[in-house]
Amino acid sequence: MLKLSLSFFLLLFVSANSFAEDNIAVKIVKEKCQFCHGLEGEASSVIYPRLAGQHKNYIIKQLQDFRSGQRQSTEMNDMAKDLTDEQITALADYFNSKPALSHKVRNKELAAVGQYIFHQGNEWSDIPACTNCHGEKGEGTDQLPRLAGQHKRYISSQLQGFSERKRTNDNAIMHSIASRLTEMEIQAVSLYVSGLK
Numbered sequence: 001m002l003k004l005s006l007s008f009f010l011l012l013f014v015s016a017n018s019f020a021e022d023n024i025a026v027k028i029v030k031e032k033c034q035f036c037h038g039l040e041g042e043a044s045s046v047i048y049p050r051l052a053g054q055h056k057n058y059i060i061k062q063l064q065d066f067r068s069g070q071r072q073s074t075e076m077n078d079m080a081k082d083l084t085d086e087q088i089t090a091l092a093d094y095f096n097s098k099p100a101l102s103h104k105v106r107n108k109e110l111a112a113v114g115q116y117i118f119h120q121g122n123e124w125s126d127i128p129a130c131t132n133c134h135g136e137k138g139e140g141t142d143q144l145p146r147l148a149g150q151h152k153r154y155i156s157s158q159l160q161g162f163s164e165r166k167r168t169n170d171n172a173i174m175h176s177i178a179s180r181l182t183e184m185e186i187q188a189v190s191l192y193v194s195g196l197k
């Protein structure tokens with residue numbers, strides 16, 4: 001009986017905790033993030049990245065990098081400036097728990113080029129398959145970003161950013177890969193991943 005009520009209280013405590021965390025997140029999202037990223041991380045426009053279904057530790061790292069200025073962004077440096085570690089964790093849990101979305105891809109021929117790059121890389125220009133790190137379906141891992149279903153405009157802008165070292169927080173991997181992608185390969189792979197589920 002004692003054991004039973006103990007676990008009952010533990011359950012209450014744990015759910016009260018995640019409930020409180022969710023409350024912290026919802027309040028900040030409504031006040032600050034919704035305008036661009038949407039209430040559920042679906043993004044209000046293709047200009048802004050989708051956050052729904054993105055991995056927790058990846059979101060935490062990006063928000064910390066925006067906060068410290070390690071990753072530069074006109075919009076995000078200001079947004080992250082005053083966030084505490086606790087708020088960052090709550091926001092990461094919140095967006096991670098929302099269902100990921102995906103795009104309908106119309107230009108099938110261009111997407112087929114992207115599919116090849118994504119799964120095979122390009123051995124003639126020394127580009128590894130993206131699946132090596134981002135997963136067979138672009139689902140990512142706990143540390144590596146999910147790419148599946150992201151807006152193609154955002155993916156291509158990040159690849160250009162890595163290539164020109166405008167996105168400054170990568171650990172050299174994405175710079176060396178992106179700088180060897182041609183413009184066509186960037187457009188093709190971005191289109192392809194936008195349609196992945």
Ligand code: HEC
Nearest residue numbers: 028032033035036037048049059062063073075076079091
């Ligand atoms: C005025 C629009 C705007 C608002 C408001 C905004 N963001 Fe952003 N966010 C952006 C843009 C633009 C980017 C992409 C920056 C870049 O190009 O590197 C971004 C990127 C991000 C990323 C990185 C995504 C990735 O895949 O790497 C995270 C995480 C993020 N925002 C979280 C938030 C949170 C949490 C809030 C609220 C506290 C917020 N944003 C508010 C515009 C906004």
Ligand code: HEC
Nearest residue numbers: 128129130132133145155158159169170171173174177189
């Ligand atoms: C060796 C591992 C590795 C390979 C291979 C790789 N990536 Fe990445 N990628 C990363 C890492 C690590 C990050 C996160 C960098 C950071 O933390 O800021 C990343 C980030 C990205 C981002 C930014 C996502 C976001 O939400 O902002 C895009 C886009 C991307 N990679 C596309 C690609 C494409 C396309 C390929 C194949 C041509 C590829 N990557 C191959 C490791 C890899």
